[in-house]
Amino acid sequence: MRRAVLPAAALAGALALTGCGSGSGPEDGPGASKAELSVSSPYMPQPVSPDMAAGFLTITNQGGAKDALTSVSSEVAGRVTMHSTVGGAMREKTSFAIPAHGRLVFRSGGNHLMFEELKRAPKQGQHVTLKLTFAESGPLTVEMPVKSATYNPSTGH
Numbered sequence: 001m002r003r004a005v006l007p008a009a010a011l012a013g014a015l016a017l018t019g020c021g022s023g024s025g026p027e028d029g030p031g032a033s034k035a036e037l038s039v040s041s042p043y044m045p046q047p048v049s050p051d052m053a054a055g056f057l058t059i060t061n062q063g064g065a066k067d068a069l070t071s072v073s074s075e076v077a078g079r080v081t082m083h084s085t086v087g088g089a090m091r092e093k094t095s096f097a098i099p100a101h102g103r104l105v106f107r108s109g110g111n112h113l114m115f116e117e118l119k120r121a122p123k124q125g126q127h128v129t130l131k132l133t134f135a136e137s138g139p140l141t142v143e144m145p146v147k148s149a150t151y152n153p154s155t156g157h
Contacts, residue, residue: 035098035137036063042144044115045151046124053077053122055113055130055144056153059104068135069096069104076128078117085110095135108152122146 040058047053053076061067072080082093096111098104106112115128122128123146130142 033064035061035065035067037061037137039140039142042142043147044128044144046146046149047121048149051118053115056106059098061098061102064100066100067098067137069132070135071133072113073131074128076119076122077115081114083112083114124148
């Protein structure tokens with residue numbers, strides 16, 4: 001009886017290991033290493049200007065491949081532009097890299113979104129919908145809460 005238990009245990013162990021991603025399954029082909037994007041801590045300070053607002057968020061990539069944020073759009077603005085701020089100088093950018101296993105942070109005083117040609121003035125307590133478009137991954141839709149004009153999040157952005 002003991003002989004039948006040992007081969008059965010070995011077979012069960014071998015079957016359990018096949019699900020551990022050894023690189024031999026169909027899901028482990030050349031495209032298996034991809035970006036896995038998520039968004040956290042989005043917010044828009046209530047605009048003080050009638051035609052422009054800023055937006056901040058963090059995009060995290062838990063995947064094994066890099067990606068890039070190539071555009072942002074919103075129903076609340078005629079256009080949304082992306083900016084970097086280095087040494088106090090603000091520059092518009094057409095894309096932002098998101099490294100594999102890394103983050104892209106938009107925060108006050110650094111990289112940020114500008115909502116231009118506002119169609120309505122977002123008020124504190126409302127939400128603004130954004131569509132984030134990436135070079136490789138599918139688009140993400142984000143609900144961005146509108147906070148007070150002086151909001152300073154504990155996350156530092």
